[in-house]
Each structure stands twice: as C-alpha cells, then as structure tokens.
Amino acid sequence: MNRAPFENFLSEAIPERSSYEAPVTRAMRYSLLAGGKRIRPSLMVAAYRLFQDQEAEVYPYAAALEMIHTYSLIHDDLPAMDDDDLRRGRPSCHIAHGEANAILAGDGLLNQAMELVVSAGLNAKDPRQALRAAHSLFTAAGIQGMIGGQSADLLFEGKEAQEQDLIFIHQKKTAALIRTALEVGGILGGATEEECKTLKELGEVIGYAFQLQDDLLDVFATVEELGKPIGSDEKNGKLTFLKLYGVEQTRETIRELFLQADGLVSSFEKNEELQTIVNEILNRRS
Numbered sequence: 001m002n003r004a005p006f007e008n009f010l011s012e013a014i015p016e017r018s019s020y021e022a023p024v025t026r027a028m029r030y031s032l033l034a035g036g037k038r039i040r041p042s043l044m045v046a047a048y049r050l051f052q053d054q055e056a057e058v059y060p061y062a063a064a065l066e067m068i069h070t071y072s073l074i075h076d077d078l079p080a081m082d083d084d085d086l087r088r089g090r091p092s093c094h095i096a097h098g099e100a101n102a103i104l105a106g107d108g109l110l111n112q113a114m115e116l117v118v119s120a121g122l123n124a125k126d127p128r129q130a131l132r133a134a135h136s137l138f139t140a141a142g143i144q145g146m147i148g149g150q151s152a153d154l155l156f157e158g159k160e161a162q163e164q165d166l167i168f169i170h171q172k173k174t175a176a177l178i179r180t181a182l183e184v185g186g187i188l189g190g191a192t193e194e195e196c197k198t199l200k201e202l203g204e205v206i207g208y209a210f211q212l213q214d215d216l217l218d219v220f221a222t223v224e225e226l227g228k229p230i231g232s233d234e235k236n237g238k239l240t241f242l243k244l245y246g247v248e249q250t251r252e253t254i255r256e257l258f259l260q261a262d263g264l265v266s267s268f269e270k271n272e273e274l275q276t277i278v279n280e281i282l283n284r285r286s
C-alpha cells in the first residue's frame with residue numbers, strides 16, 4: 001500500500017472543523033492519525049492487488065476498516081473497559097480529550113466508516129459487489145465479530161476461561177477484522193468464491209498468529225516499542241494463549257502458522273505484495 005496517499009485519504013475523510021463539532025472531530029483525528037501500523041488496510045489493499053493494478057478504489061473500504069479498528073481501541077482504553085492511559089505512543093483519547101469526547105469520537109468513527117462505504121457503493125460500477133463488501137465489513141465489526149468477541153471477553157473477566165472460550169474470543173475480537181480485510185480486498189478485486197474462501201482462511205491464520213504475538217509482546221516488549229502499556233493482560237487477570245501454552249509452544253505455533261500462511265499466499269499468482277505484508281505482520285516487533 002502506498003502509505004502517503006492513504007494517510008492523506010484518511011485525513012481528508014475527517015476534516016478539521018472550526019464549528020460546534022470541533023471537539024469531537026479533534027478527538028477523532030487525534031486517534032485516527034496517531035500513526036498505527038495500518039495492518040488491516042495494508043492487507044485489504046494487498047488482497048485487492050492480487051487481481052487489480054491500482055489501489056485507490058479500495059481506499060474508502062480500507063479507511064472505513066481503520067476507522068472501525070481505531071474506534072475499538074478508543075473504547076477499549078476507556079475506564080469502563082481496560083482503563084489504559086497510553087495508545088499509539090501517546091495519551092489515550094479519553095486522557096487527552098476527556099471521556100465524553102472519547103465515547104463520541106468512537107461513535108463518530110464508526111458512523112464515518114458507514115458513510116464512506118455507503119458513498120462508495122452509490123458510486124460503484126457493480127453495486128452488488130459493493131454491498132457484498134459492506135456486508136462482510138460490518139458483519140465482522142458487529143456482534144458476529146469484534147463486538148461479540150469483546151462481549152465474551154468481558155464475560156470471562158475474573159472467571160476461569162477454558163481454551164475453547166479463548167479461541168472464540170480471539171477469533172471474533174482479533175481475527176474477524178483481519179479476515180474481513182482480506183475478504184473485502186478479494187471481493188472488490190473480483191476474486192472467485194474459491195479465492196475469497198482462501199483469503200478468509202488466510203485471515204484466520206494471520207489473526208491467530210497476530211494474537212499469539214500480541215500475548216508475547218505484552219510480556220517481552222517495552223512500552224516504547226509498543227506505544228501502549230505492557231503487562232495489561234496480567235493487570236486485567238486475562239487468560240491468554242501464552243499462559244495456557246507457555247512461551248516455547250506459543251513460539252512454535254507461530255512458526256507453524258507462518259508456514260500455513262505461506263502455503264495459502266503461494267496459491268495466488270502475483271502474490272509478492274501480499275507475501276511481503278504477511279511476512280511483516282508475522283515478524284512484527286510492535
């Protein structure tokens with residue numbers, strides 16, 4: 001993905017306002033433009049580029065996904081959720097802009113995401129394809145995806161979760177947005193049903209590996225590397241794959257998932273960009 005034009009697109013999607021809406025748009029821009037890794041948009045663009053030569057057509061969907069992801073981080077950091085003060089290397093949204101604005105900023109980002117996707121659909125050459133992409137995106141963000149995973153996560157706070165509970169939580173909370181990134185890229189690129197299935201499977205594999213790495217980084221990385229507090233799983237009494245499997249088995253499982261991802265990516269021709277971004281994610285240090 002060409003980072004500069006995408007960052008520009010994100011910034012223009014939420015213009016600064018000098019009027020009554022200024023406090024909420026300031027808080028939205030503060031978190032959205034704080035420099036996350038942009039993993040999900042990069043995956044979406046790379047999946048699209050398996051089938052197409054340009055990338056701008058997919059930006060409204062990639063930006064919408066990054067807005068949904070950012071809103072989830074803002075709300076997850078709130079005192080009523082994980083109560084974390086640091087995010088993307090700067091004070092969390094509610095620390096910098098107050099709790100009420102942080103709640104509104106999250107809601108604002110989710111609505112802006114819908115507006116972007118609906119507008120893209122209205123201008124699409126193939127409105128049915130645009131609707132399929134929108135359906136995948138908002139299903140992954142909702143109760144069958146990220147929100148469902150977060151609900152299950154809260155349900156098990158301070159309780160004994162089992163392995164299958166943990167798998168459910170992370171398939172929904174973490175992997176759903178990664179899976180839809182790849183699926184939407186495929187749908188908009190014109191992938192066949194079979195190719196979309198492979199992309200979704202790849203999303204599952206990357207999502208699982210991403211979560212295992214997150215567990216390891218939460219223990220072994222530094223605050224500077226992560227730009228967010230470390231040890232938060234321990235602080236919140238959460239069962240993690242790391243606690244369940246131990247360090248060695250967690251690292252071994254990541255290696256196995258790496259091989260699986262490689263096999264799935266290799267089933268596509270013209271896969272260099274996707275291969276590069278998948279390698280970056282699976283070797284990430286932050």
Ligand code: GRG
Pocket residue numbers: 035036037038039069071072073075076081088146147150173174214286
């Ligand atoms: C509160 C609506 C609501 C949802 C919360 C996704 C989520 C559900 C909470 C975020 C906290 C968390 C630990 C999620 C697991 C996925 C994860 C590791 C997110 C961080 O994603 P990165 O590393 O972050 O891509 P950047 O900042 O680089 O975008």
